[in-house]
Amino acid sequence: MQKEVRILMLENSEEEAGKMLDALKDSKLVYTSARTSCGNEACNYIDSFRPDIILASPSPAIDVIDALRQCLKKTPDIPFIVVSDSVSEEFAVEALRSGAFDYIIKPDLSRLPLTIKSAIQQRRQENSRRRHEVLLRHQNAELKKVNRDLEMFVHSTSHNLRAPLRSVLGLIYLSRQELAAGKLDNLDQYYGLMENSIHALDDTIKLILDYSRTKQLVEEVEEIDFERMFEEIFNNLEHINSPEAITKEVTVHPGRPFYCSRMKLYLILLNIVSNAIKYYDPAKERSYVRMQVRRVSEQAVIEIEDNGIGIPLELQQRVFDMFYRATESSEGSGLGLFIVKETIEKLGGTIELSSVPGLGTTFRLVIPNYVSSASV
Structure with missing residues (x-):
């Protein structure tokens, strides 16, 4: 179905405007038109009428060059065709230099339909080119970001993987030295330090795998049982910082069933709760992690x-x-919250952080409900 062309006419005479429209009758051009006899009103019509093309005739009431410049300043991509009573080479050159698409003489309006069609086609091609340029710039920016992230990822991951291994190798060497000397007092301490290094290495590998999954896996949505999900998360974090000393409080308010990618949401909550447990304050008499869900x-x-x-x-x-690690005491990989933000953005959600040193931290997540997708 042919798209309707909206034609704005800057013409002092209603009769002359009618002649221009008559010239379009046999062109099979589908159009609607509006007319103003005041050149200064052209910009207002651009907002209210939203024309695809402008036809302008010079007259004492219409300064075509001024109207042309104002219109193109407001909307540079609207084709502007000057339709004049007489030939004036000087005026035609000025109009074309000012940005007019073409210059037509009223006594010969036979060119008008083809000129309008050419102008509309050129505008559409130009708009398509601009859209592709914007898309290409966006893709290039994304590619640069991916390359930067990959370089940082390779550099930092090699450090995060090698550091625990070097620590374990060093502790093994010390243990052998102690055994050779018949000293057994420090072995238990060395084994504990080895265990911590292995956990750190395992956590880094898990986060790398999680990051890879969020990049590649497309998972169907399902209804989320928040109580069960938090229970699984706490069970998964039993090895961190004596979690039994931290009170866990989960409140899920009644509401509509919530649908989401279970794996992605689990990764988000796992990493946030993991940080809350890792960076608890041992100086406080009572430590807690509180989860609250409103649907x-x-x-x-x-x-x-x-x-x-x-x-x-x-x-x-x-x-x-x-x-990035926010504290020098951090033993984490620095990947957790990066994965959280990346995954939330993939879900179309947002995350906010508020924190006061010595008092605690609160994360506020807003995640879209994919209930419509699940019910299709």
Whole structure:
């Protein structure tokens, strides 16, 4: 079906405007038109009428060159055709130099239909070219980001994998030295340090695999049982920082069933809760991690609050960067919150962080409900 062309006419005479429209009768051009006899009103018509093309006739009431410049300043891609009573080479040159698409003489309007069609086609081609340029720039920017992330990923991952291995090798060497000397007092300590290094190595490998899955796997949505998911998360984190000393509180408010990619949501919550447990404050008499979920028809709002060591304000903007550690005491890979942000963005959600050093940290997640997708 042919798209309707919206023609704005800057013409002082209704009769002359009718002649221009008559010239379009046999062109099979589908159009609607509007007319103004005041050149200064052209820009207002661009907002209200939204023309695809402008036909302008010079007259005492219409300064075509001025109207042309104003219209092109407001909307540069609208074709502007000057339709004049007489030939003036000087005027025609000025109009074309000012940005007019073409210059037509009224006594010979036979060229008007073809000129309009050519102008519309050229505008569509230009718009298509611009869209492709924008898409190409976006893809290039994404590619540069991927390359930067890959370089950082390879560099930092090699360090995160080698550091625990070097630590284990060093401890094995010390253990052999102690055994050779008949000393057994420090072996238990060495074994504990080895175990911590192996856990750190295992955590890094798990996060690398998680990151790979979020990049590649397309998972169908399913209804989320938040209570069960949090229970699985706590069971999965039993080896971290004596979690039995941390009170876990889960509140899931009644609401509409929530649908989402279970694996992606699990990775998000696992990494946030893991940080809350890792960076608890041992100086506090009572440590806690509180999870609260509110579900509405279009989204779930999830808040995870702890009273751990907190994050300084000047570092809070960087905690989602790849391999960034907000504290020198961190033994993590620096990948967890990076994966969280990347995964939330894939789900079309948002994440906010508020933290006060010494008091604790709260993450607020807003995740879209994919209930419509699940019911199709």
